[in-house]
Amino acid sequence: xxxxxxxxxxxxxxxxxxxxxxVLQHRGxxxxxxxxxxxxxxxxxxxxxxxxxxxxxxxxxxxxxxxGIGHVRxxxxxxxxxxxxxxxxxxSPFGIVLGHNGNLTNSAQLKQEMFRQDLRHINTNSDSEVxxxxxxxxxxxxxxxxxxxxxxxxxxxxxxxxxCRGAYAVVAMVANFGLLAFRDPNGIRPLVIGERMSEQGLExxxxxxxxxxDVLGYKLVRDVAPGEAIFIDMExxxxxxQCAENAKLTPCIxxxxxxxxxxxxxxxxxxxQTRLHMGESLAEKIHREWRDLPIDVVIPxxxxxxxxxxxxxxxxxxxxxxxxxxxxxxxxxxxxxxxALRKKSVRQKxxxxxxxxxxxxxxxxxxxxxxxxxxxxxVQMARDAGANKVYFASAAPPVRYPNVYGIDMPTRDxxxxxxxxxxxxxxxIGADALxxxxxxxxxHDIRLSNPDIEFFDCSCFDGNYVTGDIDxxxxxxxxxxxxxxxxxxxxANSSTQLDLNLVPA
Numbered sequence: 001x002x003x004x005x006x007x008x009x010x011x012x013x014x015x016x017x018x019x020x021x022x023v024l025q026h027r028g029x030x031x032x033x034x035x036x037x038x039x040x041x042x043x044x045x046x047x048x049x050x051x052x053x054x055x056x057x058x059x060x061x062x063x064x065x066x067x068g069i070g071h072v073r074x075x076x077x078x079x080x081x082x083x084x085x086x087x088x089x090x091x092s093p094f095g096i097v098l099g100h101n102g103n104l105t106n107s108a109q110l111k112q113e114m115f116r117q118d119l120r121h122i123n124t125n126s127d128s129e130v131x132x133x134x135x136x137x138x139x140x141x142x143x144x145x146x147x148x149x150x151x152x153x154x155x156x157x158x159x160x161x162x163x164c165r166g167a168y169a170v171v172a173m174v175a176n177f178g179l180l181a182f183r184d185p186n187g188i189r190p191l192v193i194g195e196r197m198s199e200q201g202l203e204x205x206x207x208x209x210x211x212x213x214d215v216l217g218y219k220l221v222r223d224v225a226p227g228e229a230i231f232i233d234m235e236x237x238x239x240x241x242q243c244a245e246n247a248k249l250t251p252c253i254x255x256x257x258x259x260x261x262x263x264x265x266x267x268x269x270x271x272x273q274t275r276l277h278m279g280e281s282l283a284e285k286i287h288r289e290w291r292d293l294p295i296d297v298v299i300p301x302x303x304x305x306x307x308x309x310x311x312x313x314x315x316x317x318x319x320x321x322x323x324x325x326x327x328x329x330x331x332x333x334x335x336x337x338x339x340a341l342r343k344k345s346v347r348q349k350x351x352x353x354x355x356x357x358x359x360x361x362x363x364x365x366x367x368x369x370x371x372x373x374x375x376x377x378x379v380q381m382a383r384d385a386g387a388n389k390v391y392f393a394s395a396a397p398p399v400r401y402p403n404v405y406g407i408d409m410p411t412r413d414x415x416x417x418x419x420x421x422x423x424x425x426x427x428x429i430g431a432d433a434l435x436x437x438x439x440x441x442x443x444h445d446i447r448l449s450n451p452d453i454e455f456f457d458c459s460c461f462d463g464n465y466v467t468g469d470i471d472x473x474x475x476x477x478x479x480x481x482x483x484x485x486x487x488x489x490x491x492a493n494s495s496t497q498l499d500l501n502l503v504p505a
Contacts, residue, residue: 001027001028001074001101001259001406001407001408002027002028002071002072002073002074002086002099002100002101002102002208002406003021003024003025003026003027003028003071003072003101003207003208003209003212004024004069004070004071004099004100004101004169004170004171004191004206004207004208005017005020005021005024005069005070005071005171005205005206005207005208005212006068006069006070006099006171006172006173006179006181006205006206006207007020007067007068007069007179007203007204007205008066008067008178008179008203008204008232008233008234008236009066009067009198009203010066010198010200010201010203010236011066011198011200012036012064012065012066013036013065013066013067013068014034014036014060014063014064014065014068015060016216017034017036017063017068017069017070018034018051018055018060018070019215019216020070020205020207020212020215020216021034021051021070021071021072022051022052023209023211023212023215023216023261024072024207024208024209024211024212025050025051025072026259026261027072027074027101027208027209027259028071028072028073028074029050029072029074030048030073030074031046031047031048031049031054031071031072031073031082031084031085031086032046032047032049032050032051032054032055032070032071032072032073032085033045033046033047033054033070033071033073033085033086033087033099033498034046034055034063034068034069034070034071034087035063035068035069035070035087035089035097035173036063036064036065036067036068037065037067037068037097037173037175037176037234038064038065038066039065039175039176040095040175040176041064041065041175041501041502042089042095042097042173042175042500042501042502043062043063043064043065043500043501043502044063044087044089044097044498044499044500044502045059045062045063045497045498045499045500046071046082046085046086046087046497046498047082047085047497047498048081048082048085051072054497059499062499062501066234067173067178067179067234068173069087069097069098069099069171069172069173069179070087070099071085071086071087071099071100071171073085073086074408081124082497082498083123083124083498084124084125084126084128084129085498086098086099086100086126086128087099088126088128088129088132089132089500089502090132090133090136091502092136092140093136093139093140093143094136094139094148094174094175094177095174095175095176095502096132096135096136096139096172096173096174096175097172097173097502098128098131098132098135098170098171098172098173099128099170099171099172100127100128100131100132100168100169100170101168101169101170101189101191101208101406102166102167102168102169102184102188102189102405102406103127103166103167103168103404103405103406104127104130104131104164104165104166104168105165105166105404105405105467105469105470105474106164106165106166106469107127107130107131107166110130110134110163110164111130113163114130114133114134114137118133118137120133120136120137127166131160131164131168131170132172134159134160134163134164135156135157135160135170135172138155138156138157138159138160138163139152139153139156139174141156141159142155142156142159148174148177150231150233150239153174153180153229153231154229154231154239154241154243157180157182157229157243158243158244160182161184161185161227161243161244164184165467165469166184166188166404166405166467167184167186167188167189167252167405167406167457167467168182168183168184168189169181169182169183169184169189169190169191169208169224170182170183171206176234177233177234178231178232178233178234179204179206179231179232180229180230180231181193181206181224181229181230181231182224182227182228182229182230182243183224183225183226183227183228184226184227184244185226185227185244185245185246185247185248186226186247186248186249186250186457186466186467187223187225187226187227187247187248187249187250187251187267188250188251188252188405188406188457188466189208189252189405189406190208190209190223190251190255190260190266190267191206191207191208191223191224192206192207192208192209192210192213192220192221192222192223192224192265193205193206193220193221193222193223193224193230194206194207194210194213194218194219194220194221195218195219195221196216196217196218196219201236202236203218203236204232204236204238205218206224206230209260209261209264209266210264210265210266211261211263211264214263220265223266223267223268225242225247225249226244226247226248226249226250227242227243227244227245227247228240228241228242228243228244228247229241229243248455249267249453249454249455250455250456250457250466251266251267251453251456251457252405252407252456252457253442253443253446253456253457253458253461254368254396254403254407254460255271256269256271256274256275256446257278257304257367257368257395257396257442258304258367258368258396259407262275262304262307267450267453268449268450268452268453269446269449269450269453270449272307273448273449274445274446274448274449275304275305275307275308275311275367275395276307276308276310276311277311277444277445277446277448277449278307278308278311278395278396278437278441278442278445279307279308279309279310279311279312279313279314279315279365279395280311280312280315280445281437281438281441281442281444281445282308282312282365282393282395282435282437282441283311283312283315283316284315284441285435285437285438285441286312286316286393286435287315287316289435290433290435293361293363293391293433294361294389295316295318295361295362295363295391296318296319296360296361296362297318297319297320297321297323297356297360297361297362297363298312298313298316298318298319298320298321298363298365299320299321299322299323299324299356299357299362299363299364299365299382300322300324300364300365300366301324301350301364301365301366301367301374301378302322302324302326302350303326304366304367305365305366305367305395308365308367308395309365312363312365312393318363321356322353322356323352323353323356323357323362323382323385324350324351324352324353324378324381325350325351325352325353326349326350327348327349327350327351346373346374346377346378347377350378350381352381352382352384352385353385354385354386356385357382357385357386357387358385358386358387359386359387359388360387360388361387361388361389361391362382362387362388362389362390362391363391363392363393364378364379364382364390364391364392364393364431365393365394365395366378366392366393366394366395367394367395367396368394368395368396368399369392369394369396369398369399369416369417369425369429370399370409370415370416371414371415371416372416372425372428372429375392375416375429375431376428376429376430379392379429379430379431380430383430389432389433390430390431390432391431391432391433391434391435392426392429392431392433392434392435393434393435393436394434394435394436394437395437396436396437396442396461397436397437397438397439397442397461398417398422398425398436398461399415399416399417399460399461400412400415400417400418400419400460400461400463401415401418401459401460401461401462401463402415402460402475402478402479403459403460404459404465404470404474404475404478405457405459405467407460409460411479412475412479413479416428416429422434422436439458439461439462443456443458
């Protein structure tokens with residue numbers, strides 16, 4: 001899970017990229033990076049940490065140019081080393097920088113091809129560096145002369161689609177040429193296009209979520225289509241082309257449940273409106289199957305579940321209350337590496353308001369239950385605050401399968417719902433009752449905003465992987481590489497900051 005942004009402007013873009021990354025910070029809190037382009041030279045700074053900590057005034061002054069890309073990262077592949085912060089850079093056949101959101105499912109095979117056939121060296125364990133080198137090789141193969149043009153860029157992206165599997169939304173810059181953005185043929189990860197008219201002329205932006213465009217003063221034009229590539233040259237000329245055969249929109253359903261900000265619009269769907277619908281569907285299920293539950297008050301687990309909890313309470317004519325105060329300086333526990341850190345962070349992050357719990361039958365509403373660490377501790381907090389009964393409702397179905405497309409749900413052993421019944425999950429988190437959203441209802445809730453979306457990647461709920469290349473051997477491999485135990489065995493994070501002034505050969 002990462003956030004990406006790219007801008008071709010008419011004036012320096014360093015501050016705009018920084019502000020955009022702040023808005024996308026919820027998509028990755030492990031590392032951040034910006035690369036700008038001025039003529040034939042790239043300027044880049046990246047490091048581990050939050051955006052506001054990575055970039056100081058001295059770094060911003062060195063990020064020269066009217067075009068650039070930015071990235072915030074949470075690692076699901078590779079490691080947490082600062083060397084794997086993005087953007088990545090290569091200087092052959094042209095200077096190229098790249099940022100990537102998603103996960104390649106055939107990166108191991110591609111890495112071998114890079115070494116044996118393409119004669120390219122991969123320096124890290126990041127699949128994003130693999131993707132960059134595949135793109136660079138395809139550009140080299142498509143270049144018929146020393147003069148690169150948009151047709152060659154699109155031909156290269158078609159080559160990337162032919163070779164790469166998995167999820168990828170990409171922003172890249174070719175030195176002194178322009179900004180490239182493209183999306184995998186299934187459109188699993190989001191990517192939007194925007195524009196604004198400045199005093200100097202029309203400026204273009206691409207970003208993971210529309211909220212970045214809103215905050216920066218850009219108008220949302222549309223989503224990048226699955227398999228589509230868009231190219232904007234340094235003069236601001238815009239080109240686009242479908243570069244994949246049999247492209248089909250199959251967005252990740254978990255974007256609407258948890259990942260995206262509620263004020264974003266993803267593939268024509270309002271995230272906020274979807275979460276309201278999720279609350280309505282959950283209320284219908286409670287009325288249908290749990291109408292005898294003596295619920296006194298509905299309390300959301302802040303922040304993502306608020307719209308669902310509010311709409312649920314309204315639909316059932318129940319009292320809605322804010323029962324937890326959130327410390328906003330603690331990161332999102334679901335994406336924190338390591339079970340011990342997640343457990344510690346829950347207590348630091350939330351504190352109950354005792355009067356809202358004491359002597360009451362409380363229905364807690366959360367967006368989802370992944371590992372169950374947060375849910376179990378929150379149920380206990382409610383009991384410690386004096387709740388009589390604690391019921392728990394999830395606005396999403398049970399998460400039973402690993403996500404292989406860029407979300408940190410790595411191992412079945414760490415997923416609470418794997419091989420457990422609802423009753424067993426309820427006992428595990430210590431609740432008096434547990435109500436899950438139905439997958440069919442969730443799909444319906446999203447399609448209310450955009451009926452043109454026929455399919456979603458629901459793999460974390462139903463185990464159906466849309467790329468068709470995931471088997472038991474692959475799942476076992478990623479579980480060995482990405483589980484908490486594996487992460488704890490890795491060396492401590494490097495705090496190295498990378499400032500680069502890159503002049504392509």
